[in-house]
Amino acid sequence: MTKKHIIVDPVTRIEGHLRIEAVLDENNVITEAYSAGTMFRGIETILKGRDPRDCGLLTMRICGVCTGTHYQRSIEAVEHAFEITIPKNARLVRNLIQGALYMHDHPVHFYNLHGLDWVDITSALKADPAKAAAEALKWCDTPYNASVGHYRKVAQRLTKFVKQGRLGPFANAYWENKSYKLSPEQNLVAASHYLDCLDVQRDIAKMHAIFGGKSPHPQSIVVGGVTCVQDIINPARVAEFKSILNKTLDFVKHAYIPDVLMAGTVYADEALAGIGKGVGNFLSYGDFNLDDLPFYESKKLFPAGVVYDFDISKCYDLDQLKITEDVTHAWYKGSEQLHPFKGKTEPEYTGYRKGEDGFAYLKTEGKYSWSKTPLYEDRVMEVGPLARMVIGVAKGDPLITEYVQGFLKRGNLPVKVLFSTVGRTAARAIETVMMGEEMLKWCDELAANVASGDQETWTKFDFDRVSRDAEGFGMAEAPRGGLGHWVKIKNGQVEHYQIVVPSTWNSAPRSHKGDRGPYEEALIGVKLSDPKQPLEILRTVHSFDPCIACAIHLVDTKGKTLAEYKVSGACDV
Template identity: 70%
Template structure:
């Protein structure tokens, strides 16, 4: 008899995500449904505002990728106005965006995803001496010494966590499927992962500081404006540039000595799943491209990550990206209508139809009708996956020398065939590969910025006549966020925003079925997965986490009827109470 499993909410992500799966008698997932159970509002708030202010509000779409929403919004307005930014501004934006990638990827792997591979409780059974030897083995694959590997350190980590266990509470490691047979690492390997989890807490704080050097603060930086950037004094100060570079160099060292070896370790121990393509999903990959390498407008500039589309895992063919082919379908989303619309003409009118009737005390999604607050984006009427794996796949398919070198080196060092990329393991590995690449490129941009300033170029902003360019215009900002393709589209009339739409990575990946009944990326990645224990669906969590869900980004609506949802009184001494 089949079993209907509900996981709500999916934890260790940004936002509220529900996954339902129908599992057969052999514990294989036959059907899967992804639903955002929250709605919120930004796009409607932007209507009627000065377009130069959009970035400061649009970054509030998310509390994680604030800077990349900020930049995409600013670029959309620059595109509408026909403004090209100076070299220093381009480099600083690349540094801020690169810092975000590095921070996001390290936090994702260790603090949001690693515990899907690492059994914390088994780490307490490890022999610290054998753990050192194990760490050396995996670091050697990339020609490195292991990060923070000593008997004393590993023993101290065990003692630290054992205290939580003895007290009957695991704190940040609580409420997990510890002991599940779906875990495959040895006790020593689990201890390595646990140790690096704690080390990464310190590192991510430092990388966040780096983002604030040019952004003014983190999250929600303040230094990007239409036409360039405002952090003039930080650009002119070689000490600030050197400080940023030093932090990224430490991140690169951690990536080489801990992150990559840990992914080699996990990939090897879960190689059977990777080879079988568990979690592979749609097989259609799309990248908008990111990081401008010259001083042309973003839509004409050469890019570190090239744009393109790869269909059916076919690396021999790549299609050029055409933003006019992007539409959003709402057949199975809680909005009015069903017609596909391009973001310039996007409409966001809520139509919440609720869940099915309860059965055995559980309310199930009405999956034949509408069941999510996320729309279903399509590219040329096809479902797509976006993210680090898509960027690596498109880069290899494009024949990009830089990306191909990093991907092939990783596969060669791990003695892995290319097909393992099309799996949950491969999606996780792509982030680690990209982090190493990103660290090294950011370091180069630091040197490029310092040299350009030293040559006497202090320009950070391009002047424009707002009254002339902002009468009636439209523009888009399209690049990548750490989680995948991110686009902002704006229409301007009489100098004010007439319409605004954002299509974000988790809109592409976390979407429900479309008007043809085709699955979204999360849903497709789960179908066919065998679950060891349906009551402890670790495999579902692991695959969904490999996308790094950000549901807050994917839903941006507001009650436009002016209905009062809640009233809050702020007490300066006692906090906030409803």
């Protein structure tokens, strides 16, 4: 059997539009992989000329899943340019809004997006509810919603659903693939949490809405602070927030964490073999200010830093000037690596190659993605929860180290297990618990601060003066990793805007040196048990929690010049 070239497009259960192509050898092991973003909107072009205070709302619409995170980064970039430090109440509320996003995003990702890569719904039908209840107790003393009766009900509900013919979202999937390793009982436990999560996440989103106005796309953050002073000074609102947070933590601690431990243990061999370990370079911008110093001088919950080649004994300081973007393999003009403040790129679309089988293939020797390749010191980097945990440990951050070690100890797993598809998923879960517990403290801090008489939520500034000529950046962590917005402002208008997004770091095509992007690298060595079913590809790619709408953007092109690059019949080459 010769090498097979497979296409996965659309990659589902992610935000946005992603294509993965992989080349398999005779043993169905991936030897080469390509990742391509297939949709482009030109957000940065749209931002040019706008009032910098309005950019936050628009950049938020880059993504409806990591909703609010672009919003806050954009506002922070402008605040950095204007040298504004926000009041304590505003800082805490922003932390709570952003934290609520983590609390929502991570469980939903694990169960409703990523979960079906681990959990075989059809296998769950064979499970014995009593054994399932016993199984749940193995991983947690007080498991979530885990009575025999409940499992029986879930099994009945699923059986009914599967028997009725049309499977809706579960149709045509990869059930009974060999790479589903959980036992029927374990599948039932996880499947029941899949349904629980659909229910719980609605409440979690309410936290987002209490201070944000709505979810998705909250609206209460403005340059200078936040607007929801009414909700801040009302103790009932903080209490409501806290009550939902407690419920969420209950779900996270008694369903999410045990299930990750369970999956981690079952798939430990793969994890220890380093399946999906990726590029090994980790980057974190740091986020969640813990004091009221200016943004980049403040102590942070997640420390900033850089780790190379899986070496957690050394952690380097972050220098934003070392970030560049490369477009050698992206559908933009040029081949230089430019810092986001200077990045000048124009689209240069080269289309697809039509294969003999009638499918369209990426022209991987040249440009093949709308996603650029961000580089740090000329190296591709992985960002995300794993990077945050790795850097926290490497920097010796006591809080993060405690949580990571606690988790590993509980599952009796070595540190090495983290550098894998499973590890990436586990890091996300660890982070969720930590975030939830910190948020509880922030709620109390907010209530206490308001009770002490501080009702400030907004810092006044003279827009006409500060916006004459300014530049700034908002670099912090989104749930999916380091997110940076760079902005230059002149005469009250945005002159230049550039966004480097976590999923751009992760979904990047090859660099100019030929280094694979993190998705691409992580796929190397992944073995498909059935080459017709790209389940393992999905599992590894999903472990990064891709968010492709975020990843694709463009700088500095005037709308009208786009016509120049119009190509006809791009696919017929």
